[in-house]
Amino acid sequence: MKNFVKLKYSKGSRAERELLKFLESNDYVVARIAGSGKNNNPDLLAFRQGMQFAFECKNWDNDYLHLKKEQVESLLHWQNVSGISTYIAWKHKDWYFLHPKELEETEKGYTISIKKAMMINRKLDWLV
Numbered sequence: 001m002k003n004f005v006k007l008k009y010s011k012g013s014r015a016e017r018e019l020l021k022f023l024e025s026n027d028y029v030v031a032r033i034a035g036s037g038k039n040n041n042p043d044l045l046a047f048r049q050g051m052q053f054a055f056e057c058k059n060w061d062n063d064y065l066h067l068k069k070e071q072v073e074s075l076l077h078w079q080n081v082s083g084i085s086t087y088i089a090w091k092h093k094d095w096y097f098l099h100p101k102e103l104e105e106t107e108k109g110y111t112i113s114i115k116k117a118m119m120i121n122r123k124l125d126w127l128v
Helices: 002-025 069-082 114-120
Strands: 029-032 044-048 051-059 064-068 085-092 094-098 109-113
Touching (some): 002 029, 094 114
Antiparallel strands (some): 064 109
C-alpha cells in the first residue's frame, strides 16, 4: 500500500511540475506550495500582468475525477478569503481547468466526467 501512495504522489508531483514549467514559459510567476495536500491549500499559485490563479493539480486517467468534499470546500474558502481564482487542473491526456463550482456534488464529495470537462473546454491555451 505504501508503494501505491508513493506512485500516486510522484505522478501528481510530475503533473504539478509540468504545469509549473508551462506557466513559467508563458511569462507567469509561479509558486509551488509545499505540503499542499496535507493542509488543503492549492498546489500552485500563478501570477501574470494582473491575472492570478490558484491550481489544485490532479493527474488522473479515469473518465471521472472524484474529490473529497473537504478538499473542494477548502479550495472555495481559499478563493473567498484570498480573492484569487481557484481551479482544479486535471491532467487527463490534455489539461482541463475546472472551477470547483463546475463539479457535481455527491454524497461523499464532488465529481466531474471527462466528457463534461471536454465540453467546458478550458484547456492550456486558455492561460496564454
